[in-house]
Amino acid sequence: MTTAAEHPSVTAYLREFDAASGSLTATRREGLREEIASHLREAIPPTSSQADATAVIAAFGSPAEIVGQEGALDQSASPVAPADESRSGLRIALGAIVIAAAAISAVFFLWPGNPANTGAGSGTAQSDAAPSSVVNEVPEGPARVVEGTAYFEYLAAIEAMPEPLPSGAAYPTGVPEGLDLGATDDGALESGAGATVAHFTWLCAWEAEYLTAADYEDAERLVAAEAMLTQWPSYGFVSDPDGGWVANVLQPLSFGDTAGLRQDLPQTCALAGILNVTAP
Amino acid sequence: MVESAASTQLRRGVVGPCILALLSTGPRFGLQIVRELNDVGQLLTSQGTVYPLLSRLQEAGQVSSHWEVSDTERPRRYYSLTDVGRRDLELFREDWRQFSGSVGTLLQTIPSSSSESEQS
Numbered sequence: 001m002t003t004a005a006e007h008p009s010v011t012a013y014l015r016e017f018d019a020a021s022g023s024l025t026a027t028r029r030e031g032l033r034e035e036i037a038s039h040l041r042e043a044i045p046p047t048s049s050q051a052d053a054t055a056v057i058a059a060f061g062s063p064a065e066i067v068g069q070e071g072a073l074d075q076s077a078s079p080v081a082p083a084d085e086s087r088s089g090l091r092i093a094l095g096a097i098v099i100a101a102a103a104i105s106a107v108f109f110l111w112p113g114n115p116a117n118t119g120a121g122s123g124t125a126q127s128d129a130a131p132s133s134v135v136n137e138v139p140e141g142p143a144r145v146v147e148g149t150a151y152f153e154y155l156a157a158i159e160a161m162p163e164p165l166p167s168g169a170a171y172p173t174g175v176p177e178g179l180d181l182g183a184t185d186d187g188a189l190e191s192g193a194g195a196t197v198a199h200f201t202w203l204c205a206w207e208a209e210y211l212t213a214a215d216y217e218d219a220e221r222l223v224a225a226e227a228m229l230t231q232w233p234s235y236g237f238v239s240d241p242d243g244g245w246v247a248n249v250l251q252p253l254s255f256g257d258t259a260g261l262r263q264d265l266p267q268t269c270a271l272a273g274i275l276n277v278t279a280p
Numbered sequence: 281m282v283e284s285a286a287s288t289q290l291r292r293g294v295v296g297p298c299i300l301a302l303l304s305t306g307p308r309f310g311l312q313i314v315r316e317l318n319d320v321g322q323l324l325t326s327q328g329t330v331y332p333l334l335s336r337l338q339e340a341g342q343v344s345s346h347w348e349v350s351d352t353e354r355p356r357r358y359y360s361l362t363d364v365g366r367r368d369l370e371l372f373r374e375d376w377r378q379f380s381g382s383v384g385t386l387l388q389t390i391p392s393s394s395s396e397s398e399q400s
Contacts (some may be wrong), residue, residue, distance in 0.1 A: 031335060032331055032332065032335065034357075035310055035331045035357065036328060036331060037356070038309075038310065038311075038354065038356065038357065039310050039311050039314070039327075039328070039331070041354065042354055043311060059326070059327050060326065060327045060328045061325070061326025061327060062326075065326050065328065065329060066326070066328040066329055066331065066332060067331070069326075069329040070332040070333045070335075120320060156338070158379070180288075218352050269287040
C-alpha cells in the first residue's frame with residue numbers, strides 16, 4: 001500500500017517488486033511485500049534525501065534478487081535442516097565448496113573457445129530447425145541451468161519486462177551456468193546477474209530484429225524495432241551516464257546509420273550469454 | 281565487491297544459522313537483524329534476501345514471529361527463536377567449531393602467496 005508518509009523511492013521500489021513477484025504464490029508475495037515495505041519505510045523516512053534513499057535501496061538489493069532468492073530457496077531444503085538431519089551446517093559448507101569448484105570447472109570447459117569444448121555439449125547445441133531469431137530457447141553459448149538464485153532472478157526479470165520480445169524470438173531456457181558463483185569470464189561476481197541476463201537478452205533480440213528488418217527492407221518491422229530500442233534507456237537497467245549507447249547506437253538509426261548497432265549487437269548478446277552473433 | 285565463489289557459497293550457507301544465533305539472545309525485527317548482520321560484516325550480499333530466509337526459517341519451525349503495534353513506533357514483526365531453532369543452533373555451533381578448526385589447521389600448513397613473496 002502506498003501511503004502519504006512514504007518516500008517516493010519506496011513507492012517505486014514496491015511497484016517494481018509487484019511487477020517482479022508474479023511468479024510467487026499470493027501468500028508468499030504478500031508476506032514478503034509486507035516485510036519489505038516495513039523495512040524500507042523505516043530505513044527511508046519520507047524526509048530522506050534522494051541520495052540516501054538510493055544508497056539504502058542499493059544495499060537492500062533489487063526485487064529480482066529477492067524474488068530470485070525466494071525461488072532458489074523453494075528448490076532447496078530448509079535453510080538449516082532439523083536436528084534429525086544433524087551436521088547440516090557442515091554439509092552446507094562442504095557442499096558449497098564442492099559445488100563451487102565443480103561449477104567453475106564446468107564454465108571453463110564448456111565455454112566456447114576453450115579447446116576442451118567441441119561445441120557438441122548439450123548447452124551449445126542448436127535446434128535442428130533454424131531459429132528465426134538469434135534469441136531462442138537454445139541459443140549458441142555456454143551451458144544453461146534452470147536452478148539457483150540467478151535462474152529465479154532471470155524468471156522474475158522476464159516477468160517484469162515492460163515489453164515482449166519480437167515475434168519469433170524466445171527467452172533461452174535457463175541462465176548460463178556459474179552465475180550463482182560469480183564465475184564470469186573475468187572472475188568477478190555478483191548478485192543480480194540473472195536479471196542482467198534477461199535485460200540484455202531483450203536488448204539483443206530487438207537489436208537483431210532491427211538489423212534483420214533493415215536487411216529485408218521491412219519498414220513496418222523496422223519502425224516497431226526502433227520504437228522498442230528507443231525505450232531501452234528509460235528502463236534504467238544499465239548505468240550509462242554519458243549516454244554512450246544512445247549517442248553511438250540509437251541516434252544514428254534516425255539517419256539510417258546502423259554501423260553503431262552492428263558493432264554493439266555481438267557485445268549486447270554476449271552479455272546475455274548468447275555468443276557468436278553477427279549482424280545480418 | 282569482488283569475492284571468491286567459495287566465499288559466496290559459504291556465506292549463503294551460514295546466514296541462516298547466524299540469524300538463529302542473533303535471535304538466541306532475544307527477539308528482533310527484520311531491520312534490526314539486517315543491521316546487526318551488517319555490523320558483523322561480510323555476511324549479506326543484499327539485505328533484502330534476509331526476508332525470504334526468515335520466511336523459510338519460520339516454515340522449518342526454527343523461528344516464530346508476531347506483530348507488535350505501539351502508538352509510538354511502526355508496527356513491526358518480531359522474530360523469536362523456537363526450541364527447534366535453539367537445538368539446531370547448538371548442532372550448528374558444534375559443526376562449525378569442528379569445520380572451521382579443520383580448515384584453519386589445513387590452511388596454516390600452506391604458505392600464502394603473500395608470505396611467499398615476502399620471503400623471496
